Amino acid sequence: MRRKRGFSMERKKAMWGWIFVLPSLVFFSAFSFYPIINALIESFYNRNLLSLRPPRFVGWDNYTYLFRSRDFWLSVQNTAIFTVGTFVPLVVLSLMLAVCIMSITRLRRFFQLALYAPAVLSSVVAALIWLLIFDPRGLANQAMNALMGTYGVNYKWLSDTTMLRLSTIIVYFWKYVGYFTVLFVSGIGAIPQTLNEAALIDGANRWQLFWRITFPLLKPTTLLVSVMTMIQCLKTFSTQYLFTTAGAPTRPINVITLSIYNTAIKDYRIGRATAMSILLFLVMFVFTWLQLKVSRTEEVTFM
Amino acid sequence: MSTKKTRSWYLERVSTGAMWLFLILAAALVVVPLVFMFTASAMPARDILRLPYPWIPDGFYWPNYWNGLKGPEDDFIFFRNALNSLIVAGSVAFFTVLLSSVTGYGLAKFKFKGRNLVFMLIMATMMIPFEAIMIPLYMVAMRMGLQDTYAGLILPFLANAFGVFLMRQYLITFPDEILDAARIDGAGELRIFGSIVLPSSGPAVATLAILAFRSQWDSLLWPLLVVQSDEMKTIPLYITRYMAETHSDEGIMMAVAVLASLPMIILFLTLSKYFVSKEGLTSATKG
Structure with missing residues (x-):
């Protein structure tokens, strides 16, 4: 009798487990699993958004088209330039800022908040502000003229190929530098204080303290932040979209997401756009897998 | 021994000063665009792109907000x-x-x-x-x-x-x-x-x-x-x-x-x- 009751309790609990899990599964199926499978299938068809004819199976055509297309490789190149140009200075400078914040004794919270402030704004607002700063009569030219000792020179922030790429990098850097600084600060904060004290007693100076203790212990955090930033940068869209909407030339900053968007929405070529999406997915899959792996090892190191 | 101590003491002071300078400079650079957003929102357009940029608005120019809402x-x-x-x-x-x-x-x-x-x-x-x-x-x-x-x-x-x-x-x-x-x-x-x-x-x-x-x-x-x-x-x-x-x-x-x-x-x-x-x-x- 008692045994039977225990058995049914177990079954009841199992049933409730499924009931609690089921709603999420429905949503994940509809909005994650189905679209990614659908994307794989669509990438082998030549669907046109406006055409009434049923899509035709074209095999690898979309992919071979992309690999031969110069525009596609340009967007890959643009994304690579943006990613490397953003994530290297972002990681290096936010690490430096975090170390400085943790080395001073006063105003720590103030500096963190000041640096973090832009992350509170939406990316659309960030792009809007910088669009005015990069205006030929704007602050960026004034600052550059003052710095370089020139007068009235237009540095073409929004029209020259290199400068335009630099401009998008600056916007992104500005928005996220504080965010990653705070992340590093919490990483440094997790280092046991006794280690630093012991090293100081042994006569280590700050330089040695950083390179022998802080940095080696921060390696997992640095790795995690680097992969996270790379993933973020690969997905960049807003700044580039808004700058081109406001009239900046598209080609130099036509990153992969912008290219997917335009191929699907302006050219109506769904098949080609999904093939690009699948390629982006494969690249990001590798990075995300790396991130999960890295974050797991980080847990082990710090706990 | 004592000279070594003073040398490291100076080094410490200099590096602390450099860190403060770096932090203040970085924080200022990050905050400037925000200050620009707030000040420019209170200025008529002809002032915003004036050379050099007038950092202090000449009174609060309400029509910007009114038109922005409109x-x-x-x-x-x-x-x-x-x-x-x-x-x-x-x-x-x-x-x-x-x-x-x-x-x-x-x-x-x-x-x-x-x-x-x-x-x-x-x-x-x-x-x-x-x-x-x-x-x-x-x-x-x-x-x-x-x-x-x-x-x-x-x-x-x-x-x-x-x-x-x-x-x-x-x-x-x-x-x-x-x-x-x-x-x-x-x-x-x-x-x-x-x-x-x-x-x-x-x-x-x-x-x-x-x-x-x-x-x-x-x-x-x-x-x-x-x-x-x-x-x-x-x-x-x-x-x-x-x-x-x-x-x-x-x-x-x-x-x-x-x-x-x-x-x-x-x-x-x-x-x-x-x-x-x-x-x-x-x-x-x-x-």
Whole structure:
């Protein structure tokens, strides 16, 4: 009798487990699993958004088209330039800022908040502000003229190929530098204080303290932040979209997401756009897998 | 010995000074564009692009804000668009918390066949970036007739793998004795969840809710795809309307930027501890 009751309790609990899990599964199926499978299938068809004819199976055509297309490789190149140009200075400078914040004794919270402030704004607002700063009569030219000792020179922030790429990098850097600084600060904060004290007693100076203790212990955090930033940068869209909407030339900053968007929405070529999406997915899959792996090892190191 | 000590003492002073200088310079550079936004929003356009930039506004120029609210077609659609943003971000935050905590609870506290498989499947969706599935998702939304509707803006974001993960980790340490005691007292499973489990997951819920709200308030790409009419636009789309116009007034643009940022600034000033909590930071990339 008692045994039977225990058995049914177990079954009841199992049933409730499924009931609690089921709603999420429905949503994940509809909005994650189905679209990614659908994307794989669509990438082998030549669907046109406006055409009434049923899509035709074209095999690898979309992919071979992309690999031969110069525009596609340009967007890959643009994304690579943006990613490397953003994530290297972002990681290096936010690490430096975090170390400085943790080395001073006063105003720590103030500096963190000041640096973090832009992350509170939406990316659309960030792009809007910088669009005015990069205006030929704007602050960026004034600052550059003052710095370089020139007068009235237009540095073409929004029209020259290199400068335009630099401009998008600056916007992104500005928005996220504080965010990653705070992340590093919490990483440094997790280092046991006794280690630093012991090293100081042994006569280590700050330089040695950083390179022998802080940095080696921060390696997992640095790795995690680097992969996270790379993933973020690969997905960049807003700044580039808004700058081109406001009239900046598209080609130099036509990153992969912008290219997917335009191929699907302006050219109506769904098949080609999904093939690009699948390629982006494969690249990001590798990075995300790396991130999960890295974050797991980080847990082990710090706990 | 003593000379060595003074030398290192000087070195210490110099390096501390350099760090302060570096921090002050960096903080100033980061804050300058924000100061620009606020000051320019209070100036007539002819002052904003004057050389050199006049940092202190000559009184507060209200027409920027008035015109920013009035919108490009004088129909005050800003309020409707702001309401849309609130509805979308608010419902995504609410339902994400609900779904994630229910699922996280189920995975943390109930044994059933296939539980690990379900958990792995959900975690696997973290590897699918939104940007990679947006076009197929858009086709799904079109087929379901979700274009230009609130449902179209909200539904795709309710299932949140990070949210499930966060809630599961949080609830896995919840004492089983309390749950069993409630069961013996005759409470139903739904009641146990609603009146015992959920109320005691405050911090995780707050972190997740703010995360979801922020990522929707900021969202541009999906609304660009789904929304067609001006009535259904969200705040980011309202701003892009201004950017697409070649001769928009710079003062109005900055006033709109300030108006769009106010809710986030207020939220940040009141709840900053949830903004910079470590879970929030590591996961914001998922949004």
